[in-house]
Amino acid sequence: MYKIVLLGTGNVATHLFKAFQNSDRAAVVQIYNHREESLAPFKKKVATTTQITELLPADLYLVSVSDNVVPQLIGELQLKNALVAHTAGSVPLLKKADRNGVFYPLQTFTKARKLDFKKIPLCLEADSSDDFTLLREIARSITPKVYPINSDQRKTLHLAAAFASNFTNHLYRIAEKICHQNSVPFEIMYPLIEETALKIQQINPLEGQTGPAVRGDSQTISKHLNELDSPELKEIYTLLTKSIQKENE
């Protein structure tokens, strides 16, 4: 059984802890947070500590804190010959510990949502092939979706995720506002949104593009622009319509 010390108690750390509870090949043996109250939800389930100098021996020290705090926290560790990996999408492989790795789950984590970790891709990197193998073993104990991803590729994924997740969610927000302004329940759109997201797994997004922009249906485009009262939404509509048409020229 691989032993893991988990540093952090946020969304990602909490989801990882739960995933390892269901693993039969890896277990979290201790959780660290510098604030006692953040450890409360874990106290009955696992050893905890607020002292960075009192970490237990482990095969992997998994640092799952805010991206901007990762380098500092890893710098404070006083471990000899230990493998230290972080879960931050925007932080490169650091060379601060004796052995370094990245253990990045590509997903949007919200505390209120239950997630099946078996469906979450883990992007791994390590500064030695032995440690990569060790990380892969541990990762495979919670998900079959394990990918070797170097720091440049991870940067790419982080950027692509801004478009595919952050901006997409904002378009949902715009659709919701348009619905509510005109007394239409937004829930009517859930199946369309779901199908649009799932369809790309079978038909690539270029082929699967539908709507007035790709059809060159300028009559519908004009109608839509007239219906939008906000200059900001008109601008977004126009820019994305042009971009679709350019892509399909």
Next chain:
Amino acid sequence: MYKIVLLGTGNVATHLFKAFQNSDRAAVVQIYNHREESLAPFKKKVATTTQITELLPADLYLVSVSDNVVPQLIGELQLKNALVAHTAGSVPLLKKADRNGVFYPLQTFTKARKLDFKKIPLCLEADSSDDFTLLREIARSITPKVYPINSDQRKTLHLAAAFASNFTNHLYRIAEKICHQNSVPFEIMYPLIEETALKIQQINPLEGQTGPAVRGDSQTISKHLNELDSPELKEIYTLLTKSIQKENE
């Protein structure tokens, strides 16, 4: 058993035909298309005709052809006291037949995709309450998701769908391009895209917004803009980032 004559053989018509094959309260008794070859896939399953003057008696004539052809085709029908409904999102309730209705499934239809009609919302409208009730009975025989939606509301849904489906799909396309330019398999993003689309059913998109824009993380935003080489993508990134920040002020 309600009898339906289906006019049209495209994606929506084909999905509707399959849905009614599984209904125990409504059945398609005939399919019309002016082109003989379009009827070929249906010949063994149901009566077909290329003659608009030879339609069978039915409780509902369901017109499922391209939005821009709907008014003309309905104008050509020579039916007495029959209920004629169309499936077009962008066409209002027409007053061309003796009894008129709309039977609009809000979904993105692609021939290669299997769809469970039980998950597809049907938006209904009719020019009499009796005919609305009849449409509702027929609709409920294929899906529990049935909504009364007038022509103004349908216009709203059509516009909102441009943002939530057409533009969203284009953002997936952009993410795919970013991945491929940097040798990252796009499939790694599928679970993130799926979760982003499903999360809104539990947490509204305003609350569920994540990423550098909503965090005000200007360092990551600058990094992302530097990594984008296309001026067009920089423009989309900047505009959507501003829009998220305005929304969350």
